[in-house]
Amino acid sequence: MELEQILIQFNDDVTKVETDESLNSLRTKYLGKTGILTDALKEIKNVPVERKKAYGESVNKIKTEIENKLENLKLQLEDKLIQNKLNNTKNIDLTIPYSHDKGSLHPVTIAEHKVIEVFRSMGFIVEDGFEVETEYNNFEAVNVPKDHPARDMQDTFWLENGQVLRTHTSANQNRVMKQYGAPLRAIFPGRCYRNETVDASHDTTFWQLEGMVIDENISIANLIFFMKTMLTKVFGKEIKVRLRPGYFPFTEPSFELDCSCPYCDGNGCSVCKHGGWIELCPCGMIHPEVLKMGGIDIEKYQGFAFGLGLSRLAMMNKDIRTIRVLNGCKLKELKQAKIK
């Protein structure tokens, strides 16, 4: 085919292109391995020497022109596609109620934010910890040496390198004491792990919020007053507290703190299992050994600590019956939980 003829034919072919597929076959027809223009280029070997240069230049010029046109056509087709889509959306009825699910914070996050806000207002610093901990921080530094029977209280996930998935946020106590010294008011919320049999209120993964107050002349009276004030602020209503004796190696004396049920004001309801009280927060006066290991001068300072069950608080707050709902993250189940 004569060179001029090629361009004329191409310009004619171009007018028929309407889809990506036809564009591609047009490209192959002219520029493919056995395409018209590729053949024309191969023809150069049969062209007399004196015309070779001019011939080559012409073929290349046509090639560039065809390439440019194909590129433009591609852009035009893309535009057309977008335009078609826009035209079709004209029929969408914007007044139909929007039915998509809206995102929201997880119940544990809601509880955590609420508690942190209260503690911040009381002058506490908020610290982070590590979910993978050393054996020392998780056990020894909180007065649970090797072979201490208390290690059996917390079934532990051990890692191959001898570290553990922390079984409690108390694992961060030593680090925080060493970092800030006394006087200290700190909380550290976080996720903990135990190798436990799962039931309605126990799971292998749960959240705690640890707190420590260290200062001069701290006594159990401070602990009671403080916990009462804090819970009253968290629940936004007057809360009573009571202490029962407990046992933890890192506190002496140790307590289980119950609060009056905020949902029925202690009259009895399903949340407090009709007892009027809810077991909420183990606590106690920090054991002198624990203070010493944290570098605190025990001649001068005492303190109390507590481990608030954040998962438990979140379950209470949203009336969630089994802890599995919190970790399962099934939106349907989480949504069914009432917000109180």
Ligand code: DAH
């Ligand atoms: N670490 C304990 C646990 O997970 C909870 C606890 C009890 C924390 C007493 C404390 C405390 O800080 O003083 O079972």
